[in-house]
Amino acid sequence: MPTLDKILVAVNEEADLPNISRSSLYRLLKSKDFIFTKRGRNTALLEREDIILWRRNYLRNIKRYREEGRPIYYLDETWVNAGDVNSKIWVDKSVSTARMASSAGLSTGKGKRLIVCHIGSEDGFVHGGLLCFESKKNTQDYHDEMNGDSFLKANDKIVLRLPPYHCELNPIELAWAAVKRYVRDNNKTFKLPDVKKLLEEGVNKIDGDMWKNFIRLNFICEKRGRKSLGIG
Numbered sequence: 001m002p003t004l005d006k007i008l009v010a011v012n013e014e015a016d017l018p019n020i021s022r023s024s025l026y027r028l029l030k031s032k033d034f035i036f037t038k039r040g041r042n043t044a045l046l047e048r049e050d051i052i053l054w055r056r057n058y059l060r061n062i063k064r065y066r067e068e069g070r071p072i073y074y075l076d077e078t079w080v081n082a083g084d085v086n087s088k089i090w091v092d093k094s095v096s097t098a099r100m101a102s103s104a105g106l107s108t109g110k111g112k113r114l115i116v117c118h119i120g121s122e123d124g125f126v127h128g129g130l131l132c133f134e135s136k137k138n139t140q141d142y143h144d145e146m147n148g149d150s151f152l153k154a155n156d157k158i159v160l161r162l163p164p165y166h167c168e169l170n171p172i173e174l175a176w177a178a179v180k181r182y183v184r185d186n187n188k189t190f191k192l193p194d195v196k197k198l199l200e201e202g203v204n205k206i207d208g209d210m211w212k213n214f215i216r217l218n219f220i221c222e223k224r225g226r227k228s229l230g231i232g
Contacts, residue, residue, distance in 0.1 A: 054164070055163040059229065063222070075119040080199055081112070082113070084184050085187055114134060115135050117132075119172075122212050122215055171214035171218040174214040178206055179202035182202035183199055
């Protein structure tokens with residue numbers, strides 16, 4: 001369980017983090033609105049044993065594949081909305097309702113959605129590997145449409161599955177962040193065909209050097225994961 005002393009030991013044992021005193025850690029946790037309180041029966045978040053085992057096997061296998069000199073490709077899906085823009089922008093305070101915005105010809109809401117899938121390695125995104133189509137379902141979870149049929153149309157095999165809830169172990173997440181940033185910075189029309197074009201431009205801007213950097217950062221996450229599990 002996360003007591004102050006246990007957190008202090010974990011932080012100070014981490015080579016990538018600065019050493020911190022117990023009192024400084026206490027003040028930091030307080031400033032982040034953490035409280036030290038009596039644990040109730042249902043308040044603890046405990047990781048499932050099968051997820052821990054999955055992560056252990058994944059980290060061992062990915063390390064072994066690298067040591068064997070196998071080329072490793074990372075695949076993932078994401079989404080982009082037609083109305084995607086930066087979270088902080090200049091706004092006209094005189095436009096206070098959706099009806100006023102619509103009357104002025106302004107976009108409201110997130111609009112239609114693109115479902116996107118791609119694959120990459122330390123050499124960059126794989127040429128011709130981009131899968132992009134318009135979402136047909138009115139759902140918050142884009143995974144509903146990234147089903148087996150969609151997947152098999154673009155790929156013929158899977159080497160190693162990530163454990164659930166561990167997107168930090170996939171360097172393509174950093175690539176997606178850069179692509180989406182490009183879309184948001186340049187989205188002016190909020191029309192899906194234009195957003196798709198921006199998406200493709202953003203993908204093309206992610207080169208091999210950027211991918212190598214993403215993978216280097218991914219190595220750090222893997223190293224931390226192996227250390228936390230006590231595996232080499």
